[in-house]
Amino acid sequence: MEDRMNIFIYSKHDKDSLEKKSKVEDALIHEGFTITEDDTKANIIISIGSDGSFLQAVRKTGFRQDCLYAGISLTGKHALYCDFHYNNLYEMTQAIRGAKLKVRKYPLIEVAVDNQQPFYCLNEFSIRSNIIRTFILDVIIDGTLFETFLGDGLIISTPTGSTAYNKSVRGAVVDPLLPCFQVTELASVNNNTYRTLGSSFIMSGNRNLKLKVHQDGNDFPSMAADNEAIGIRQVENVEIRLSDKVIKTVKLKDNSFWEKVQRIYL
Structure with a gap:
C-alpha cells in the first residue's frame, strides 16, 4: 500500500535488540519505506x-486506530501476534506493500477502575489478591448480581487473549471473530x-461487567493490563466492557487465528 510508508519500530533497548532493529530499518529503507x-x-x-x-508496542503507542500493527518474531517461530520472522523480512515488506x-x-x-480514566487490554485484565489470603468480589452483569466470588482472583480475556493466561487455567479458546x-x-x-x-x-x-471488591482489608488487589501491572490503591469497583476499538x-x-493456534499448541 503506497499510503502506508511511514514506519515506527518498537524494540527492547538491550544491545542485541537494538542491533536487530537497525538491520530491520535498513531492510525497510531499502524497500522504500520511511523510518520515523x-x-x-x-x-x-x-x-x-x-x-x-x-x-x-500496542500499549506504548496508545492503541492506535489509524495505523497497522505488525510483529516480527526473533525466535524463528510464528507467535500469535508476530506474523513475520526476522530472517524473512522480504515477506513482511511484500505483505505490507500488497495492493x-x-x-x-x-x-x-475497556476497563475503568473506580470511575477513573479507562484503559484498554488486547489480551486480558486480571485482578488477584495481593496478600496471602483469598478475597471477595461481587460479579455483577448488566446491573444484576450474578455471583459472589471467593478465591484468588479473576481473568477477563479477549478472544485472542483466550490463548494466553486464560488458557493456562483451563479457560476456553475463543474465535476472535466473535x-x-x-x-x-x-x-x-x-x-x-x-x-x-x-x-x-x-x-x-453488549454486556457490561462490574466487579465490586469487598472492603475487608484486602482492598488493594494486584491488577494487570496484559503484561503491565496497574498500581491503584483502595479499589472498590472495576467496570469492564468490550471496546469499540480494535487493533489492526x-x-x-x-495464517488464520486457528492455523496459528494449531501451530502453537498442537
Missing part, C-alpha cells in the same frame, strides 16, 4: 521480539456461604 522515531507520525507500527513485545492487503481486526476490552469477552476464575472457593459457577463463561460484547494487523494467507 515519532510513533504518532507512523501509519505502520512494528514490534521486534515476542508476543510480549507486540503487546507493549490487495487484507487487515485482521483484534478486539479490545465480539465477546471471557471471565475465568482463579482458585475459587465454593462452600455453604460462597458459590460460583465454577467454570469460565463467555459474555456478549496484516492478514496473511494460510
Whole structure:
C-alpha cells in the first residue's frame, strides 16, 4: 500500500535488540519505506521480539486506530501476534506493500477502575489478591448480581487473549471473530456461604461487567493490563466492557487465528 510508508519500530533497548532493529530499518529503507522515531507520525507500527513485545508496542503507542500493527518474531517461530520472522523480512515488506492487503481486526476490552480514566487490554485484565489470603468480589452483569466470588482472583480475556493466561487455567479458546469477552476464575472457593459457577463463561460484547471488591482489608488487589501491572490503591469497583476499538494487523494467507493456534499448541 503506497499510503502506508511511514514506519515506527518498537524494540527492547538491550544491545542485541537494538542491533536487530537497525538491520530491520535498513531492510525497510531499502524497500522504500520511511523510518520515523515519532510513533504518532507512523501509519505502520512494528514490534521486534515476542508476543510480549507486540503487546507493549500496542500499549506504548496508545492503541492506535489509524495505523497497522505488525510483529516480527526473533525466535524463528510464528507467535500469535508476530506474523513475520526476522530472517524473512522480504515477506513482511511484500505483505505490507500488497495492493490487495487484507487487515485482521483484534478486539479490545475497556476497563475503568473506580470511575477513573479507562484503559484498554488486547489480551486480558486480571485482578488477584495481593496478600496471602483469598478475597471477595461481587460479579455483577448488566446491573444484576450474578455471583459472589471467593478465591484468588479473576481473568477477563479477549478472544485472542483466550490463548494466553486464560488458557493456562483451563479457560476456553475463543474465535476472535466473535465480539465477546471471557471471565475465568482463579482458585475459587465454593462452600455453604460462597458459590460460583465454577467454570469460565463467555459474555456478549453488549454486556457490561462490574466487579465490586469487598472492603475487608484486602482492598488493594494486584491488577494487570496484559503484561503491565496497574498500581491503584483502595479499589472498590472495576467496570469492564468490550471496546469499540480494535487493533489492526496484516492478514496473511494460510495464517488464520486457528492455523496459528494449531501451530502453537498442537
